Amino acid sequence: MIFVALAALLWGLGGALAGRFMEGIPPGVLIPLRFLLSFLLLLPLLLRHPPRPEERRRLLAVGFSLSGAQAFYYLAIHAAGVATGIFLQYLAPALLTLYALLRRERLPGRALFGVALALLGAYILVAGGWGLREAPWGWPLAFWPPFPSPCTPPPPKGSRPRPW
């Protein structure tokens, strides 16, 4: 739990810094550069511990999910606006809760109430007093397998995309 909370703190800090230091970098440079440099830093590890043949298919699926989530996040922001794109990303816990219920997992009522509260909180925090008024045709783009993915173009005041 502490690992995920620390990751969220780092993404939040990055978001706060993005507005100040990354506004001048075009997203078309920042996003590919982020992927490429991260990959180059991880390449020695991958070469030293290459995935076993039976792991490759699963890892490729995870790879496509992660990079697809990034790509569709930006496409959704482009199509439907920053606030809508961010809010749709925060639907992940609700979608996973729905999936758990469909699999007949037993979830306590307070957990379901907690997800609803968090979703309402995310809406209020992201949309602020402005609401989500952007083009609804961008919404389907955000429904890539739920996975966090942060950083992006300058947000409207009050909506802060993840720093990557």
Added chain:
Amino acid sequence: MSLGVATGVGSLLALPVLLLNLPHLLALDLEAWGAVAYLVLFGTLLPFALFLQGVRLVPAREATLLAMLEPVAGAIFAWPLAGEPLRPEALLGGGLILLGVVLNRR
């Protein structure tokens, strides 16, 4: 390892975009490269590694809920770092997210 594969796939997909933006890339100054380095290390590698490690220990549903703390942290950090005061909506929304996370603790 999955992060390495993910960034590799992402690099392949994003490389044409970077090549199209080559003039912008070459024009980046030292401060911009510092921002990119921060983004790569502390906005990508470290948090994603932490998140993927966390997903091994808690169900994905709870992990994604915890990740919703990110906008709360962003709003709090933006106050001293970007000089953006905490708005009432941020306080209310952040409080509801925190309550939702607490209610989902096992």
